[in-house]
Amino acid sequence: MTTEDKAEVEVLVVGAGPVGLTLACALADNDVRVRIVDKLEHWSPLSKAMTLTPRTLECFHMLGVDAECLRAGIMSRRINHYTQRGRVIGVADLAELEGDHPGLLQLSQGSTTSILDRAVSDRGIAVERGRALTDIDIDGDSHRCHLRDTDDRTSIVTARFVVGADGGRSRVREIVGAVFDGAEQDETFIMADIEMSGFPYHAHERHQFWLDEGTFLAVLPIDGSMFRLVSTCRVAATEVDEEFVLRRFREVLRAVGLDVVTLGDPYWVSRFNPRQFIADSFRREGIFLVGDAAHVQSPIGAQGLNTGIQDSIDLAWKLALVLRAKAGDALLDSYHGERFPVAQALFDYNNMLSERVFGRNRWRRKRLRSQNKRLNRRAYHAAEIAKLSQFAVAYPAPAGSVRRSRVIPGRRMPSCALTTTSGPFDLLRELGARRHVILAFAGAHDTTASLIGTALERYRELLGEDAFRAYTVHERVSPSQRFDMPAGPHALIDIAGRCRTKLGLQLRDVVVIRPDGYVGALADAKSLSALDDYLDRLFVGPPNSVPRG
Template identity: 25%
Template sequence: MGDNPEVLIIGAGPTGLMLACQLTRLGIKFRIVEKNKGPTIQSRALAIHAASIEIFSQMGIADKFLTLGKRTKAINYFVKGKIAQRIPLSEFGKLLTEFPFLLMLEQSKTERLLIEFLGQHGHAVEWQTELISYTQDADQVHATIKHEEKGEEITKADYLVGADGAKSIVRRMLNIPFGGQTYPINLFVLDCKVNWNLADDEMYIAFSDYSFAGFFPMPEGRCRIIGFVPKEVSEKEDITFEDINNGFSKRMQMDVALSDPHWISMYHAHHRYVSQFRTGRCFLAGDAAHIHSPVGAQGMNTGLQDAFNLAWKLAFILRQKGKGNLLDSYEEERLPFAKRLVKTTDRAFGITVSNNPFLKIMRMKVAPRMLALILKLNFFSGFIFKNLSQIGIRYEQSLLSRNASYGSFKSNAPKPGERLPYIKFEDASAKLLNLQKKVNGLSLHLFIFSTNDPQSDEKLLADIAKKYESVITTEVIYRISGTKNLYTSLGISKTGCYLVRPDLYIAYRSNGLNANHLKDYLSTFLVS
């Protein structure tokens, strides 16, 4: 294959493909290998959350996803065939993101769009190629890979990333524990037509006296259904559409008819996560590092965020612009989130499937009333959307968020370790802009807020950023009528700055300009 790659990616599912796409944008040499013959032809993971669409937007491919996908504007809580409560996602999220909905798109199409992006930039997945073994030393990873036709090959890389799924060979070779459990309940996943008198752009979580099912709208008039496998067929190795369809309406106590099945499978849900995301020059990402129940449809999205978090850090290190602790922050940020997510989805799934009479009453009678009260409070509605969509993920305890704030801010001002908020403002020509769109994902972005006072430290900050000009983009936003709401939203009184990471997270902020404080912060993880 000629020159050795800087990064060797094992696995070409959504996580591995996203990492490859990000490294492509960042100009890093890589190889991505996958043991399968090609991308999946099954629908598999379906829901794409706002945080993931924001990544696609930064890549310039969000419109392709939006064109192919199905926007889901609400989640409905059904009890015995009747709507007990409705969660209007679009209403809750319209001021929080450009994409206030769940996008339903089959994993097979998501993978193909990412593969298309790679192809347009001169890269390709090496299919039917698997990792046989590897070793690592202080300087490199030495890997033996095997292509089905070409045989074995030894390659070297600066880093190796295992994005090879729940049965990860990389994780196994690293001897990293994958603690957790498998739920003893048989679940089915079915893609088919659903005939009922309900909106086809909303999601339905349905409980009956006998069973449970989730209905997820799909493109082309189809629906994804996840639910319990009936007891009478639960011992079968493979289930059929007829096994699920027979008596389905009666079990769910709903006026619903299923038809035209495209795909059906039986599976067990799991909740597991690794004890560490990294050993030396080898990293884990996606399902290789964490798997969880289907509650919240978080799996694929979490893997995409892993890749987005890791890619720019690898690039900075490989270009000798970052210090070693920058890579340490990957595990420091993503492992605590994986733990919280697994525990949260585990609790929610346990409540959903439990046969405990008390929990059954909670599901059927108490939960709808609690939701009704919660949804009346703006704070809780925003909280629900932020956590479901993953735009509420925080890295406040990260080493990149320490000593990263100067001056006094109001408590509601965005903090280091939080995602850059979705804020619209007008420039001098009255053009409406989205602050997030200014972050290109290739460098840190330093927003300097100034009154254009020649006595301010604006130039000093710009001079400091210039020392890191290959990894910091600087932009001055003056206080004019169109930017007042931006200043207010960010908690900037007169002057200040926000430094934003390539992955749209706030690295540093100041209310007032202090060049030395910013200089000290940057020196903790960057090489000038």
């Protein structure tokens, strides 16, 4: 017997791993009626994807879960690169990043899932585990989703939108018929989460040894005594067992001069051929794909899970805006338009890393490996840590956009130290993946109204009071100085103009920041048209787009 749930659901999320749970949290914070299902009765406690980038930690800060992640994991500031004989080639030092998370956080995927699961529960959402999606009937804007429980009971949930966060073997992707194109590499990756004693290097940093034979050894910290070891071999994964993996790691450790290291019992051992696949479209009408359902990434760049989490943050506020403010359908098209090129670029980056590590062409491999020496050059180092942190991810900006040295439409808004009269201003929490924020950098006699003009009312009308905040940033020597104190709850202070100077902004510049932390628009004192143009793109779409209604 099939039961039909009559409760109104705006978004059904299929898959309750970190990506789906992130989406559920962000949707709930946008007051979207959301349900989340997963075919498994419990998540895996294994480490699996265990690297969180600074950009992902910013996303988690928006949702209020980064502090718990930081307490549970180990932050690695440096990635140290060595020759096979232990000579330092170069060091990628993420402490040079701006922001509050200058490192890569090593945290078990099981722990990440557990933290996000509690966050979903705290928002009043019960993850429906042991419930698999079997089919979707589409009737206009309505999606009747057929679910089957582990005891074979069936039910139907009707949702306005459906999001597949159900992994590389996505049933949602299969239902919409998306082409999943890619390839599997010949090289076999081996991994082991294992106790290790006698390791002579800093236990909280990441270490990578480049072997002459065309492989590598990566050592990642887990808890100071437990480490993840990663390497490769040219034996088919089907012929590799746990004993082979452990024997291979002992051989590689000896090859890099770490005979003194003793391996204990492994907690988890894995061997596989890396795959890189991407769906031809991340959207089919009211059905979307995020994370591994949309793109399966090689683990060599340690950015696959992070990219999926950022898919969810990009999609959540757009779905909410369409549901709440009836924004143009083109806004939903922009999810694929923004995130598909990001996944493709990561494919190219991973392919380059693969050739650097184990490419069969010896001379090309040597040339690519020589790039590690360029980490000692400031410009190359800055570009590399921008990639590692995922701060370099950018979206297309409209032609003719106003730009400053560090504030550019389509790119992440850099951190800026602003304060209120009572304490620091937390821009990421104010955004919260749910709210646009406008920062208007005031001259001596400017007010919010004089800086933003009629655009202020239009933003308030279209976005709504809770999905929009406008702040005027005043330059003062001290926030405690009583004389000429800025009035109102939306007045911010930039001590001696340091933030504005650091960002390369000019007085009377106005910055629109999207809920996901990217710059939506930048207007200068000469013209505020960029503010209206941005709203037009949200609610109507680009000039050449035709909303589907």
